[in-house]
Amino acid sequence: MTDAVSAPARLRPPTGRSALLRAFNANKASWIGLAIVVLVVLAAVFAPLLAPHDPLEQNIIDRLKPPTVDHPLGTDYFGRDTFSRLLYGARISLIIGAGATLIAMAVGTAVGMLAGWRGGRYDAVTMQVMDMLLAFPSLILGLIIVAMLGPSMPNIIAAIALTSVSTFARIARAPTIAMKGRDFIEAGRSLGFSDTRILSRHILPNIFPEIMVMGTLWLANAIRTEASLAFIGLGLKPPTPTWGGMIREGFENILDSAWLAIAPGVAILVVVFAMNLLGDGLRDAIDPKLRNET
């Protein structure tokens, strides 16, 4: 029985950890991406230790000051330290981004796997709904949902998650269908395993790497969407520092204090870019077609 289950995994072209690592190594840029992501996560976690000032502390005398030693990125309209706000803002971006991506991953994968597994009308209807969701501009969808429900952290996470569910459903569905007819699944079925067991213990592990890669790329997207919503005014309520919100406030003073909008803008760009680099490298590493070539 164990043979029937694990044999196909062994027969597949090199999926070993070393092969993955080699492929990941081949793309130096993905290490840079990983390093930046780790740095940003550390900066967010240790924000209270790293931040030179309280992100909410106002100082009317030091308003709109250009960068100095005390305020490395200057101060905003209320005299708050931009660098400290940037560090705390990273927390919000990462929490919302990761939360939305994890939910989208979990829901989307479940929906896609079920659709592929059940097939027939269930599949047709589910995927039709997913296609509609996919076709709708995600920013507009997120904007409408957050505007209707109110800009709280759970609502923003739910809205962003909803906009990316269909992508994960698509990714999970195709390999599920391909795997449905494989011998080891047949074997599991004839042994009387439940659908849940086959899906979660035998199919999910096989499609998991691809979903993780997509997760990294969508994390970048989720962070961008959160910032966009905050820029429109649908982020967490001030004075909570969010990168999009900081750009929004900074944009109002762009004529005399441009760095206020540009500093958080560059922060978003760097984080999203790093995550894209990382996801891209991971994708190369798990794509067998590319792996054989490197």
Add this chain to the structure above:
Amino acid sequence: MTAFLIRRIAFALVTLFAVLTLVFVIVRILPGDPAYIILGDQATRESIEAMHVRLGLDQPILVQYASFLGNALRGDWGVSMVTGQPVLAEVLNVLPWTIELTLVSLALGIALGVPLGVWAAVRRNRLVDYVVRIASLAGLSFPAFVSAIILLFLFAIELRWFPVISAHKGSLRAWTQSITLPAISLGLNSAAYITRVTRSAMLEVLSEDYVRTARAKGVPQRIVVWRHAMGNALIPIITVAGLYLSTLIGNSVLTEIVFSRPGLGKLIVGALNQRDYTMLEGMMVIYTLAVVVVNLLSDLAYGFVDPRVKLA
């Protein structure tokens, strides 16, 4: 081709119907009585009830639903709660601005992305390829409003080459000046995206047997790449460009805000801030309509470049 078209149109209609239903449901389950929102907190009971009758809210829910669908199809989307203007008129007023911006951005994206993608694919794993790949990944990472702000700061505020407020009037020169920065900002993402898709589509096609045959026959490289290979690589590129158009429509919201440009984006943000529910209803329908039309058009283009679709 006909069967394919009929299927796509049917799907488009189903989508439209589903979204209309969703819009109807969302607006009904929203907290707050629209009559209160229109008349304010001081309104008397009588006036609230009169407003209910006027809005049709006293009718059974199914009757409301039927008349909502009927009105939507007839183009009667109600009157803005804030300005008192018909929703459709307000939407049509700004629609050309958004269409113009997204189309110019997409054209820019194709004009930049296709040659760059082909170049990178032909020079695979050379320096050019790496530079294009990293640059396109960077371009993909730009939130539309960040690139917009940086462009605005550099070229409109510091260098003063372009106007800060991008609402053009009159001459071709004014039009070019006002659309350049917004289109670059919005087109950056699509150029990056199209570059990546073109590169991977070309890589796939260039390793096909028929391309090798063409090369073996001695067909010049230029013709192999642009005629033989491009013909097939075009299919995924068109699909992606079509799908991306709806993202562009969404992202144009951000560009329009930064460049103070009229358009759907400014309209929807205004409606959100002022809780103009009838306007929001109309906007949701128009966005869906736009997406459905865009998808249909890209399906058509798809059938046009891929003869196999016609047979299916």
